[in-house]
Amino acid sequence: MSQNSGDKDSTKANEPAKDKEGPPSSDKDKNKSSTEKGKGDKDSTKDGKGKEKKEDLLEEDIQKKQELDLMVERVQDKDPGVQKLALETLRSEIRSSTSSMTSVPKPLKFLRPHYDTLKTFFDTLPEGENKSFLADVLSILAMTMSKPGVRESLNFKLKGISQDLSSWGHEFVRNLASEIGEEYDVRRAEDKPVDDIIALVDQIVPFNMKHNAEPDACDLLIEVERLSKLVEDTTLVDEKNYARVCLYLTSCASYIPEPDDTDILKITLAIYRRMKQLPDALRIAIKINDIGLIKDIYKSCEDRSVKKQLALMMSRHSVFMMGAEASDDDDELRALLTGASLSERFLAIARDLEVLEPKHPEDIYKSHLEQKTTSTNVDSARQNLATTFVNAFINCGFGTDKLLNKENEKDKDKGNWISRNKDHGMMSATASHGMILLWDVDGGLTQIDRFTYASDDNIKAGALLALGIVTAGVQHECDPAIALLSGPLDTENITQHRGSILGLGIAYAGSARDDILEKLTQIVEETKTNIEIAGLAGLAIGQVFVGTCHPEATQSILQTLLERDETSLNNTHARFLALGLGLLYLGRREAAETTLEALKAISGTMGPYAITTVETCAYAASGNVLKVQKLLHSCGDHLDKDNSFQAVAVLGIAFVVIGEEIGTEMSLRSFDHLLQYGEPVIRRAVPLALGLVSISNARITVMDTLSKLSHDSDSEVAMNATFALGLIGAGTNNSRIGGLLRQLASYYYKDANLLFVVRLAQGLLHLGKGTMTLSPFHSHNFLMSRVAITGILTVLHACLDIKNTILAKSHYLLFTLVSAIYPRVLMTFDEDLKPLTVNVRVGQAVDVVGQAGKPKTITGFQTHTTPVLLGAGERAELATDEYVALSNVLEGFVILRKKPDVHSKEK
Secondary structure, X not given: OHHHHHOOOOEOOOOHHHHHHOHHHHHHHHOOOHHHOOOOOOEOEEOOOOOEEOOOOOHHHHHHHHHHHHHHHHHOOOOHHHHHXXXXXXXXXXXXXXXXXXXXXHHHHHXXXXXXXXXXXXXXXXXXXXXXXXHHHHHHHHHHHOOOOOOHHHHHHHHOOOXXXXXHOHHHHHHHHHHHHHHHHHHHHOOOOOHHHHHHHHHHHHHHHHOOOHHHHHHHHHHOOOOOHHHHOOOOOOOOOHHHHHHHHHHHHOOOOOOHHHHHHHHHHHHHHHOOOHHHHHHHHHHHOOHHHHHHHHHHOOOHHHHHHHHHHHHHOOOOOOHHHHOOOOHHHHHHHHOOOHHHHHHHHHHHOOOOOOOOHHHHHOHHHOOOOOOOOOOHHHHHHHHHHHHHHHOOOOOOOOOOOOOOOOOOOOOOOHHHOOOHHHHHHHHHHHHHOOOOHHHHHHHHHHHHHOOOHHHHHHHHHHHHHHOOOOOOOOOHHHHHHOHHHHOOOHHHHHHHHHHHXXXXXXXXXXXXXXXXXXXXXXOOOOHHHHHHHHHHHHHHOOOOOOHHHHHHHHHHHHHOOHHHHOOHHHHHHHHHHHHHOOOOHHHHHHHHHHHOOOOOOHHHHHHHHHHHHHOXXXXXXXXXXXXXXXXXXXXOOOOHHHHHHHHHHHHHHOOOXXXXXXXXXXXXXXXXXXXXXXXXXXXXXXXXXXXXXXXXXXXXXXXXXXXXXXXXXXXXXXXXXXXXXXXXXXXXXHHHHHHHHHHOOOOHHHHHHHHHHHHHHOHHHHOEEOOOEEOOOOEEOHHHHHHHHHHHHHHOOHHHOXXXXXXXXXXXXXXXXXXXXXXXXXXXXXXXOOEEEEEEEOOOOOOOXXXXXXEEEEEEEOOEEOOOOEEEEEOOOOEEEOOOOOOEEEEEEEOOOHHHHHO
């Protein structure tokens, strides 16, 4: 009976109004036995049967609750002195309990029922110190009691004591920051002042920076548009936290619309420069695509060894400094900037990895493993041409081979491989010398020069193209390419025009040289020019001025597209005019809007083709969801004709999401739907899109899909799927893909065209004997090489109509892939640029953005000695304490500095 009577006033925790009767029962509760603790307490709950069930409280908890209840009563006392004492006690209790919050603190739990009571009393208090103290208490209670979107915690804090936020604990500061962001948006929309909340921000940000919460600080500054404080206040970012701050900001930039993303990157760059981290600053400048800023960072470097590292990085991204710009540098630095020593370094890697021995295409085909029931009866000229490309790909950059090199050929046809090809095939056979001698400008020009005096125009054209190929990625001080390739442009020989124009585009890709533009625009604008030659010239302009939005280059191509008649624009090669225009706006997003409007005036199939091409190039690697949705929508239309642009839209989906993991996974699902429901032109483009999103990265899911499509009833789908297998395995020597391609060679041994494509894929798979990559991404996938993209896109657009390009007379376009070829190695040097062998750990990269401390950046690693090959998604870190890398990204060519002796330092 007594127990039931004691329960009479018990209530649920969510009925605070009835809790006023708590304090009078405090004396009785103290005398209860330990078995009756908590009986009569107000924090009762219900069991499963709906009956009242008491929450057992420890004796000290009961006592604490009663004390807090008493303080609440005294807060409402008429005497200001009593009020102040009670408020100070409450503040002290709350501060001590919330400084480290792993669960709901007892004071907050026991004070929750009094929240509405204290709010009501707060409105009656006159302005003064007591009201500010009470506002602080209510601000803490509002953290768990207020309704979503009301922002009571912030409103009460603004009325309280604004100083010393840190004493209230990390959770309170985080809650306050979230409400500040919402309040800021509301006030800006209503054009109200924000000075009071900015004052709170100025307290929260230093607190977060000192307590390993750099991401929270950056988020808050971004929300209130005050990120520049990180640069203005030099006390916020120091040597201990700059790396985490900058890593988080660069990651955020990918998810923020322009131009805010560029502003964030510029702030990151300013932090890196202040912390003397010039290699990291250079990466940001390259990401922004500000050539002036890149060169300024390089020139401002005073540490010679670091300057060498910067030169190596600029060369990797095809950012060259020639003439007066590099006049202050010595020969050693100029050689690094221009890539002149790239061939020498690559051969040193090959020697160390013991892959110098040239390979014959038959070593790749392994014909004895192909299951054929009858002897082959295919076009031998076509297969000789395939062997030419395979030989060029597998021995790329090694300077010697077993097919073209006289000294290594032992049969009766030694040194006469070119003559075993017919007509246009001789052009590619001659041009393949440039691939074998890649990057060796001095030695390569000597060997190729003899072919320029041949009587056959195809051989001459091939030699001109070879001259351009051999200098790809290398800027020689004598500038031989323009001197040797300009002359044939003044003749009327169309065959030689092909070689010289494409050679110029490859040799000077990304250089943005006006003297090249002058020569090419004359060809593009001449109305009598063959449309194939005009298309190649437009493509070459796009290669040279990629991503620059050059007004004269734009006007030249745009004018040609507008003036040419519809019949000539329906030619497959006219598409390269659209591609050249798209390359000019590569990655420039909204800068392409004016050009897109102008393209709407083009009638026929070329109009939508050009618009889609330019738009997809402009938003390349942006991950823009709206653009992907727009492209998917255009693929959903079932058109009877004029639907070639839909193929570009499919490629565009891959191009927009390339390099972004989540976007790539989502795109794979979309491609699956397009394969099921899309028109034939769409289905033919899907394999190429799959190859693009996974280039030089043999994902199992992509590989399986392409393997199925390689047996498709539509021959063009099968050919593109087979070629895409070569793209995703390019330079990986992937054994599974190798097995699939051998099976396809057996399956299609009667089909000359499909067997030709199978051979191309086999050559790509073993690119550089497994030491090269076609991936346009480097620097931990942070940077995308625009020059590399020019070669990849050219081949993909050619494959959209593969029967009229690669399988016809334009197979030489495959050589544009040279712009994307680069060693996939890590090679280390000392400060004198002598090769240095050290131990490194190589494993799968781990995302450490936003993690405090020094988290592991790789997992499942193995220890190797440099030089070492790096696969897709792999990352390396030093396994020795003896050296420190001058670049935080261990990729490509890295200079190491010996650490000072610890013992001598102590002395």
